[in-house]
Amino acid sequence: xxRRDLLKAPLLGPFLRWRHSRSLLQVLFLGVALVVMxxxxxxxxxxxxxxxGVLPWVxxxxxxxxxxxxxxxxxxxxxxxxxxxxxxxxxxxxxKHWPKALRTKWLALFLLFLFLWAYEAYDLWSNPFLTxxxxxxxxLAASVIxxxxxxxxxxxxxxxxxxxxxVNSLASPLEVGIREAEVCxxxxxxxxIVGRYEAPRGLDSGTKxxxxxxxxxxxxxxxxxxxxxxxKTGNMDxxxxxxxxxxxxxxxxxxxxxAPAKELWEDPQRAGVGRFSQRPDxxxxxxxxxFAAFMNAFGMVAPVYAMEAWMGRAMGTTSGPLVVGIxxxxxxxxxxxxxxxxxxxxxxxxxxxxxxIVQEATRYGYALVPVxxxxxxxxYLYHFLVGGFAVIPVTQEYLAFLGLSFAGVPAWGLGPMVxxxxxxxxxxxFLELGLLVSLVxxxxxxxxxxxxxxxxxxxxxxxxxxxVLLSAAGVWLLLQPMEMRGTLVGG
Amino acid sequence: MNRPHPPAILLLPLILLGGCRGEIxxxxxxxxxxxxxxxxxxxxxxxxxxxxxxxSAGGPIDGAEIVVEGNMSHAGMVPVIDTAQAxxxxxxxxxxxxxxxxxxxxxxLHATLPDGRWVRNQKATNVVGxxxxxx
Numbered sequence: 254x255x256r257r258d259l260l261k262a263p264l265l266g267p268f269l270r271w272r273h274s275r276s277l278l279q280v281l282f283l284g285v286a287l288v289v290m291x292x293x294x295x296x297x298x299x300x301x302x303x304x305x306g307v308l309p310w311v312x313x314x315x316x317x318x319x320x321x322x323x324x325x326x327x328x329x330x331x332x333x334x335x336x337x338x339x340x341x342x343x344x345x346x347x348x349k350h351w352p353k354a355l356r357t358k359w360l361a362l363f364l365l366f367l368f369l370w371a372y373e374a375y376d377l378w379s380n381p382f383l384t385x386x387x388x389x390x391x392x393l394a395a396s397v398i399x400x401x402x403x404x405x406x407x408x409x410x411x412x413x414x415x416x417x418x419x420v421n422s423l424a425s426p427l428e429v430g431i432r433e434a435e436v437c438x439x440x441x442x443x444x445x446i447v448g449r450y451e452a453p454r455g456l457d458s459g460t461k462x463x464x465x466x467x468x469x470x471x472x473x474x475x476x477x478x479x480x481x482x483x484x485k486t487g488n489m490d491x492x493x494x495x496x497x498x499x500x501x502x503x504x505x506x507x508x509x510x511x512a513p514a515k516e517l518w519e520d521p522q523r524a525g526v527g528r529f530s531q532r533p534d535x536x537x538x539x540x541x542x543x544f545a546a547f548m549n550a551f552g553m554v555a556p557v558y559a560m561e562a563w564m565g566r567a568m569g570t571t572s573g574p575l576v577v578g579i580x581x582x583x584x585x586x587x588x589x590x591x592x593x594x595x596x597x598x599x600x601x602x603x604x605x606x607x608x609x610i611v612q613e614a615t616r617y618g619y620a621l622v623p624v625x626x627x628x629x630x631x632x633y634l635y636h637f638l639v640g641g642f643a644v645i646p647v648t649q650e651y652l653a654f655l656g657l658s659f660a661g662v663p664a665w666g667l668g669p670m671v672x673x674x675x676x677x678x679x680x681x682x683f684l685e686l687g688l689l690v691s692l693v694x695x696x697x698x699x700x701x702x703x704x705x706x707x708x709x710x711x712x713x714x715x716x717x718x719x720x721v722l723l724s725a726a727g728v729w730l731l732l733q734p735m736e737m738r739g740t741l742v743g744g
Numbered sequence: 745m746n747r748p749h750p751p752a753i754l755l756l757p758l759i760l761l762g763g764c765r766g767e768i769x770x771x772x773x774x775x776x777x778x779x780x781x782x783x784x785x786x787x788x789x790x791x792x793x794x795x796x797x798x799x800s801a802g803g804p805i806d807g808a809e810i811v812v813e814g815n816m817s818h819a820g821m822v823p824v825i826d827t828a829q830a831x832x833x834x835x836x837x838x839x840x841x842x843x844x845x846x847x848x849x850x851x852x853l854h855a856t857l858p859d860g861r862w863v864r865n866q867k868a869t870n871v872v873g874x875x876x877x878x879x
Contacts, residue, residue, distance in 0.1 A: 299815060299850060306819035379817035379848065555846060640820020665813075668822035734873070737818035737847035 259427060259508035260498070269508065275495055278331035286333040286388055292651070293385025305381035307640070307647050309388075315637025317418070318630045325427035325508075326418045329408070329492035334395040338407065341400030351406040357534040358416065362541055365413035369545055370581050373552045374574035378737075405477035408492055415492065420542045421626045422488040423619070424514040424690065429491055429498070429506065430482070436505040437483035445482040445497040445506060448475035473500045479525040482506055486523040487516035489535070514690050517619045518697035529619060533611055536618035543625030544589040547726055548581060550632045554733035593618065596715040604703050604712035616702055617716050620695040624720050627687020628727045631680035638679070641670040680731050688724035692717050774800045775863035777855050779812070781841075788873035790840035795828050797836065797855050797863075804834020810855045812838060817848035843871045 260266045268274050285308060293305030300306025313328075320327040341347070377383050398407040408415050431437050442453065451469030474496045476482070482497050482505075498506045520530050529535060551557050557580075564576045597613035600606070606613065646663035653660065671679075699713035775797065782792040793812060797805045810828040815821070824844060828836035843849060849869050856862045 299852075300817060300819045301815045301821065301823065303819070310818070311820040376817070378819070636818075636820055640822075643820045643822070665823050665825065668820060734846060737816050737821070737845065 256430075257510040258432065259510075261507070269495065270498070272499055275330060276336075279333055279336050282331045283333035283336050286392075288651070290385045290388050293381040293383075293388070296381060298381065300379045300381055301643065302647060302650065303381035304647060304651060305384040305388075306379070307644050309384055310378045311636050311640045312644060314633040315641065318633040318637075321418065321421045321425050321626070322630060323426070325425040326422040326488060326491060326493045329415055329418050330494065332415075332492070334391050334412075335494075337392050338395040338399045341396040345400035347400055347403060349402050351402045351404070351410060355410055357410075358532075358538040359534050361411055361413060361416045362534070362538050364411065365416055365538075365541065365545070366581070366585065368413045369549060369585070370574075370578055373549075373581070374577040404479060405492070405494075409478045409490055416538055417542060419489055419491070420539050420622060421629065422491075423517050423539075424623050424626050425488060426510055426513045427508055428488050428511050428516075429493060429495070430485065430509045430511075432505050432507050432509075434483075436503050440483075440503060440505075442502060443481070444473070444475060444500040444502055446475045446479070448496075449473040449500050449502070475500050476525075481524040484522065484524040486519070486521050486526075489516075489523065489526050489529075514623055514694055517622060517694045518701060520616075520701065530612075530616045533615045536615040539622050540589060540593055540614070540618045541585060542629075543621040543723070545585050546625040546628035546632070547723065547730065548584040550628060550727070550730050551584065552577075553632070553735055553737065554730055555736045556733060558736060592719065596719045599715040600699075600712050603714065604699070604708050606703060606712065617695065617698050617712075620691055620698055620716055621720055621723065623690035623694060624684075624687040624723050624727075627684040627690075627724075628730075630683040630687075631727065631731065634683070635676060635680060638670045638676060639673075640668050642667040677731060681728065684724060684727045684731070688720055691720040691724075695720060769864070771863035772861045775805065775855070775857075775861065776800065777810075777853050777863045777865040779851060779853055779865070779867050781851075781867075781869055784869075786843055786869060786871050788843055788846050788871060790842055793826075793828070793838040793841045793851075795836040795838075795853065796834055798834050805857065806830065806833060807858045808836070808855045810836050810853060812841065813852045813854075814841065814843065815850050815852070816845060817850065821845065846871050846873050 258266075260270055289305045289308050292303050296303045296305070300310075317328050371377060371387075375383055377387065394411065395407045398411060399405065442449075449472045451472060452463060452467070476485075476497050477494070478490045478492060480490060480497075482501070485491070493508070495508075498508075520528050522528055526532070526535070561573070561576050561580065564580065565571055568576065568579075570576065593614050594610050597610040597617065600617060601608050601610070601613045608616075645667050646665045649660040649663040652658075653663070695716040696709065696713045699709040699716075703709050703712050776799070778796045780794045782794060795810055795812075797808050797810065799805060807830075812826050812828060814824040821844070824842055826838050826841055828838050831837045847870070849871050851867045851869065853865045853867070854862065855864075
């Protein structure tokens with residue numbers, strides 16, 4: 254079956270092809286971000302009454318999960334942090350190259366850990382003031398970093414939220430890709446990567462290519478994440494910015510449908526990324542996000558509070574951030590590292606691949622992304638479906654303060670979007686769907702690595718077992734009594 | 745290259761103004777509104793709220809309308825709103841205030857006197873107990 258192209262869809266296609274569609278989305282989201290920050294800094298302290306309590310932690314996360322599930326990385330596309338960052342690019346030189354030593358995902362992985370730790374340790378979900386500070390810090394970081402460095406260094410190497418989108422969008426049904434390979438093969442200008450300038454690049458006439466500063470004004474950026482379309486594969490590092498779509502003089506780039514998760518078991522040389530199997534940092538990021546999905550959910554159920562209290566007593570401390578830090582270090586880093594190392598060693602030994610633990614984990618680690626994604630969806634959709642309509646009374650109150658009484662009296666009784674009895678079955682469906690896809694991906698990777706037959710089954714078995722164990726842990730989590738509680742170690 | 749969007753920039757002050765709602769006012773400082781919860785800590789389900797309303801000299805105040813709104817600290821949960829009944833001189837109560845989930849709750853009390861004066865107070869509490877079936 255041919256691939257469908259979203260750019261050719263009625264209504265949506267013309268909008269997306271419009272050169273300013275992304276800017277419009279970003280302006281809308283910037284407005285939302287400003288409301289969140291204003292209310293977070295100066296509004297009510299009670300999170301349920303504050304835009305900074307409702308919009309980021311109930312709606313944004315829910316919409317992110319849904320968008321990744323049914324489409325792709327739409328939230329990077331509409332990212333509001335990019336507007337001030339674009340201004341910074343105009344004001345500052347932005348000529349420095351991002352340091353070679355940092356051209357990996359390790360820094361982003363560390364920041365992602367910090368982000369998840371801070372969320373739990375400082376109860377960001379119940380603290381609009383800190384949430385507003387976080388958003389402000391994000392604006393500043395994106396602007397400063399990209400004001401000094403070339404391209405989209407912040408998105409590719411720093412942004413923790415972006416990494417979440419990149420990894421989970423590997424299982425999404427849409428990707429930005431080329432329509433006809435032959436068109437790219439005959440292309441001499443490569444505007445999709447270098448950008449489109451007033452003067453042509455010069456390659457068509459067989460002369461030496463002109464350098465960017467010799468080509469006049471830049472009319473259209475190329476990909477700032479260094480993903481060259483001809484060899485770009487999948488969604489890793491793609492922000493759906495659509496620069497390549499607008500830059501291509503042959504109209505050969507689209508937003509295409511694909512088999513979700515297929516790129517997890519394929520290992521081609523990817524433009525701007527390389528081979529997945531040669532990127533331990535990428536595999537570590539994928540594995541970290543998988544285990545983090547379960548630890549993040551663990552922070553919302555009753556047993557975690559008993560565990561934190563016990564840890565506090567054992568350590569002789571009442572410092573919540575310290576206890577949460579150690580708990581997360583063990584649950585998101587040490588325990589996963591031990592588990593994955595054991596599974597990789599077993600897989601290598603059983604299949605006779607002869608690979609080291611790191612080599613094996615770098616090949617198979619991506620297989621766990623879907624089960625982790627399933628857990629993220631279950632968790633985020635829970636909050637969204639339970640409190641999706643809560644934004645209505647908060648907005649009514651916000652507008653009433655502005656004197657816009659047309660919105661009526663705040664209807665505080667609004668909240669749930671579906672009956673409570675639907676929640677658990679829905680969560681279980683997403684979790685088990687993720688498990689199913691992880692099993693398929695694990696086996697496909699095994700076949701790719703050792704060929705069809707018993708060896709593939711032996712290579713697959715430990716990874717399949719780990720995916721099942723993770724899914725079982727997820728089911729246990731979903732069945733636990735839920736508590737929305739801050740970190741009260743002494744309690 | 746994309747240009748700035750002047751209309752959006754002009755909207756900024758309006759957008760930001762709504763965030764200046766600030767903290768709720770506490771009302772008449774000569775009134776003392778307190779609440780106790782039984783059992784303490786409360787469990788998921790019903791709990792009794794015992795409310796007292798006095799003037800600054802400790803004299804009971806009767807005839808007030810007292811509304812209690814319970815919110816969880818996490819956004820997105822529907823608040824529980826109930827009205828207290830008079831139970832004696834300066835004493836009011838809600839016999840079965842329904843805590844719907846375990847976790848951190850903030851009770852916001854608002855008392856309005858017949859003469860129009862009013863007072864607000866808040867109390868944080870941690871609700872224990874189980875409610876299975878969903879994250």
